[in-house]
Amino acid sequence: MEYREALFYNQLQNKEVECILCPHNCKLKTNEKGKCGVRKNIEGKLFSECYGNIAALGVDNIESRSLYHFYPGSNVMAIGTNGCNLRCSFCQNQHLSQNTNQIFYSRKLTPDEISELALRHVKNIGVAFTYNEPTIFYEFLKESAQIIHDKGLKNVMITNGFINSDPLLDIIDTIDAFCVSIKGFSDQFYQNEINESQLQPVLDTIKRIYESGKHLEVIVLLTPKSYDKKEEFVKLVDWIADEINADIPLHIHRFYPNLLVDSAPTSLEILEEFRQLAIERLNFVYLSNIEKTERSNTVCPDCMQLNVDRSNEYTRITGLTEDGKCSNCNRKIMKNLEVEEESENRFHQSSYGEH
Ligand code: SF4
Numbered sequence: 001m002e003y004r005e006a007l008f009y010n011q012l013q014n015k016e017v018e019c020i021l022c023p024h025n026c027k028l029k030t031n032e033k034g035k036c037g038v039r040k041n042i043e044g045k046l047f048s049e050c051y052g053n054i055a056a057l058g059v060d061n062i063e064s065r066s067l068y069h070f071y072p073g074s075n076v077m078a079i080g081t082n083g084c085n086l087r088c089s090f091c092q093n094q095h096l097s098q099n100t101n102q103i104f105y106s107r108k109l110t111p112d113e114i115s116e117l118a119l120r121h122v123k124n125i126g127v128a129f130t131y132n133e134p135t136i137f138y139e140f141l142k143e144s145a146q147i148i149h150d151k152g153l154k155n156v157m158i159t160n161g162f163i164n165s166d167p168l169l170d171i172i173d174t175i176d177a178f179c180v181s182i183k184g185f186s187d188q189f190y191q192n193e194i195n196e197s198q199l200q201p202v203l204d205t206i207k208r209i210y211e212s213g214k215h216l217e218v219i220v221l222l223t224p225k226s227y228d229k230k231e232e233f234v235k236l237v238d239w240i241a242d243e244i245n246a247d248i249p250l251h252i253h254r255f256y257p258n259l260l261v262d263s264a265p266t267s268l269e270i271l272e273e274f275r276q277l278a279i280e281r282l283n284f285v286y287l288s289n290i291e292k293t294e295r296s297n298t299v300c301p302d303c304m305q306l307n308v309d310r311s312n313e314y315t316r317i318t319g320l321t322e323d324g325k326c327s328n329c330n331r332k333i334m335k336n337l338e339v340e341e342e343s344e345n346r347f348h349q350s351s352y353g354e355h
Contacts, residue, residue, distance in 0.1 A: 012027070015029070015043060021039070021135060022136075023197070034085075036136040039136065050137045054079055056096060057077070057079050057106070065179065066158065067215075067217055071338060072308050076127065078128040080131025080132045089193050090193075090223040094258060111143040129141050138167060142170070156179070157179075161181065161203075168209075172208075172214060180216070181220070182199070183202075189226075193225055215336055217251065219253050220253065222254065224255070224264075237277065249284040250282050250285050251288045252278065254288065254289040255289075298334075300331055303326060
């Protein structure tokens with residue numbers, strides 16, 4: 001296993017270290033690992049255990065990464081490693097995120113090799129850092145993102161937002177788009193269900209990303225633990241509308257049972273109830289992790305013209321101008337797109353190596 005010295009940590013007395021990458025700010029004695037399970041104190045220095053250990057890699061439609069307003073219909077190459085700084089009791093990806101006793105990976109790749117792979121794929125806009133939490137493979141993320149950016153490709157980060165301000169701001173120039181996942185709608189939920197974490201740092205991250213001008217979308221996972229939290233959900237929606245922007249796309253993601261939680265999938269009725277609450281304040285609300293329907297389409301909130309059709313197997317840009325305005329009423333819908341003659345693409349066009 002290759003160890004890479006970590007960025008963002010402090011050396012303390014008696015060979016202790018303090019990791020300051022995420023708000024857990026773990027203090028570690030020698031040979032101890034942080035809550036993420038992949039950052040370890042070795043003789044008074046902090047090391048990443050997952051640098052370049054690619055556990056999942058696939059090329060998919062950008063929509064499958066929960067980015068609907070960022071080059072719709074394009075492809076993006078997704079990569080991930082092991083570990084996560086959150087421990088959600090309902091994790092949908094626990095085989096990668098919570099399996100850190102034995103670090104596994106399917107291939108070892110350098111940042112250069114990642115960028116070369118990304119360049120080889122047709123209609124591929126760049127690389128999505130996803131599957132597990134990219135913050136915990138920060139050193140690899142940072143080096144890769146710089147090279148990918150320098151080669152003219154896009155970087156996107158699908159993140160739980162639980163990252164401290166300095167490391168976020170240190171990479172933000174090289175990341176083009178973020179999708180931030182909100183796991184629950186209150187601090188209490190993060191305390192009880194997610195290894196003593198807090199919601200506020202996630203909201204701070206969302207605000208910082210928005211203020212940086214980078215593309216931002218937000219996703220919430222509706223699990224059985226959140227069905228009775230409608231008031232908290234409404235507060236969250238209000239916060240996005242009032243403190244960020246009512247045009248930020250919100251994805252309401254369907255839960256499916258897994259090894260950790262053996263409950264029925266979120267019903268379509270519950271998804272629709274929450275969607276109705278969200279569209280009271282937000283202009284672009286999507287249901288995701290369900291079969292594509294008209295609920296996956298982008299529709300102009302002013303004139304109701306269909307802008308992007310995702311209701312079938314293909315993403316089709318049907319009603320946008322080249323600069324991302326509604327072709328009927330000229331309202332701004334999105335800024336990152338390439339409208340081509342045949343601007344359509346299959347969902348999940350290809351995928352390989354994904355566990
Ligand atoms: S990144 Fe890992 S080691 Fe660092 S503070 Fe977060 S959980 Fe702790």
